[in-house]
Amino acid sequence: MNNHLKLVILDRDGTINQASEEFVKSPEEWHPLPGALEAISRLNHAGFHVVLATNQSGLGRGLFDMGALNAVHAHMLKALATLGGRIDAIFYCPHAAEEGCSCRKPAPGLLQQIEERYGLSLTGVPYVGDSLRDMLAAQAAGCVPHLVLSGRHAMVDPARLPPEFPRNTRVHADLMAFADHLLAAAESSPIPPRSPTP
Template sequence: MNTHMKLVVLDRDGTINRASEEFVKSPEEWQPLPGSLEAISRLNHAGFHVVLATNQSGLGRGLFDMAALNAVHAHMLKTLAAAGGRIDAIFYCPHAPDEGCSCRKPAPGLLHQIQERYGIDLKGVPYVGDSLRDMEAAHAAGCAPHLVLTGRHPDVQGQALPATFPAGTQVHADLAAFVDHLLGETSSN
């Protein structure tokens, strides 16, 4: 087990870039959220590896193909690199909701893939996402669930979460606020 690797797992749509009801189907539709690319760069500079775990059911729904998804991700990585950041790997679920796969969040399959790829125990590894199903997947895989309020999340009044969220879910305004919290925590250890 690689216990020394510092890892953060991120959702994509609504966490790094703006979420779209119509799905993000092209590089032009991929719009980074304010401060998100700089936040990933700060994680990298603090020694963290960053990987994505994202549902991309638009593939299974036939709304875009692999070439389009690859183009979006190439654009994202290039834009991120210009901000001094990098993402080590992208794990995605290509299935439509009715396909009954084990990788579509809230199932923890993507996180289990990350665990296998890196040979790392995900217990306590931060998983940052914008939805209940992200938090459920994080919780099921033993990750520390962190909700950002930049996507399609339910209305969260103040910092009080609906009881449906896993216990211990932490709430942040956005990815930059999560990074402030994480780096503030790690530097004081």
């Protein structure tokens, strides 16, 4: 186990790529947000491991199958690789909302899977997403919630978040602005290594 893992967890739709009410069902429908892939590459080059945690209820609703989801992710990873970036692992919830699973955000199940996979506590690990669901899942898992205004909450006033958001939610214009924030903070006070859970 790597005792010095620096981890960042990201949502996908509205954080890395444009969200769609009709779901992203094919590589052709996947469009990166401006600067998002460059931001991931910057994080990688600064020593951060990037992991995705994404609700994909279109699977449970039968709107696309695993082959289509894998094709979207292969397309995303290839686009990222051309910029020298990578995503270490992708955790997704395949269930529809009515299935009552424990992994669909705002439940913390996906983040707990990441915790188990890497054998470390997520306390203090940044989680970046574009929705209230993301922020609540982050809070439940002990992560630091970072809201980006590039998706579902684009019109939120960063100075006056609605009261349902966790009080420690940090707000950024987009993923690049988050990367700027995190890297500046890491330079001023290096992030301590994550320790494995006993």
